[in-house]
Amino acid sequence: MRTRLEPPNRCTKTVCVRVESARRLTSIGIRTGRHRYLALMAFLVVCTTVAATEPLRLEEVVEGVHVYTGPHEDATPGNLGAIGNAGVVIGRDSVAVIDTGGSPEFGRRLRASIAALTDLPVAWVIITHAHPDHVFGSSAFDEDGISFVGHRKLARALATRSPFYLDAFKRLVGPAFDGARVIAPSMEVSAETRIDLGDRALVLTAWRTAHTDNDLTVLDVRTGTLFAGDLVFVDRLPVVDGSLKGWLEVISELRRLPASHVVPGHGPASVPWPGALDSQERYLRALLRDVRREIAGGGRIESAIGRVAPEERDRWIAFDENHPRNVIASFTELEWE
C-alpha cells in the first residue's frame, strides 16, 4: 500500500518541510514496519498544519466591517487557539484589526485574509483585553507603521499573566503557537480616544474593571458597529475575571452607547444592540443574588456552586466549565462587602 501526501495548495516553506519530513517518515515506517507510531504522529502534525493554511472565513457584517467568528471550543491545534471573535475595519486610508486570535499562525492567516480584501495597510491593532485567545496573533502585525492600542492597564495585565498564558497555550495549541510573544501597546487609552482610518472614526473606550481590569471597546461610528471584546458574551457563558459588580455597572453604561449591533467577544459575528446584553445581564444578576444569599447564610464556596443560578445551566454553552470559577470569583469579591 502506498501512502501519498499531497503538498498543500498554499504552501509555506515550513509546511513544505513538514510535509516532506512526514512523507519520508511515513514511507520508512510503512516499509520497515517500525516507527509506525512516529510516522503516524508526523502525519497527524502535517494534517493539522496543512488544514491551518486554509484561508480564514471573514464575514462582512456591514460595509467595511469583517468578522472572524471563533468557535465555542477550548483552544486546540485545530482552531489555532482563536476561540474568540476578531474584527477588521477598512477605512479610506488604512485598516484596523480588533483582536488577533490565539496564535502567531492565526495572526498570519488573518493578515493574509485582510490582504485578500484590500491593498490598504494595517495601521492599527486594537486589543480588547489581555486574555490569550485575543492577543497571541499580534506578532504577525509587529512592524513599523502599525500601532498597538490597548487599555492603560493592558501592559501590566500582559506582563503579569503572560508567563502562564504562554505556557498554557503552547501546550494547547502546539506548533501554530511557535514564536508567540507579548507585544505591549504603543498607545494606551485611559478614558476615550478617537482614531481615524480616513473618513472613518473609531471611538475607543477604556472601562473600569468588569470582565477584566483592562477591557476596551471599539465603536465604528459610521456603521454603529460596537466591538465589545469579552464585555459581551452571547451563547457562551460569560467569565468573570475582574469584578461582577463592576461588570453589571459597565453593562448599564454600555446600553447607552449609540450602537446598532455588536460584535461580541464570543458569539455570533453580529447581534442587535442592546438586546445582546440581556441574557448576560440576567446571568450575572442571578450570580450576584445567589452568591450574596449564600454568603449571608454562612455557606462555604464549595457547597455554594451547585446552589447558585442553577436555572441558568441549560441556557449556556460551557456552563459546567466556567460557572464554578465564576461562583468562586464572585464569592471572593462579595465576601467582605
Ligand SMILES: [Zn+2]
Ligand atoms: Zn476574555
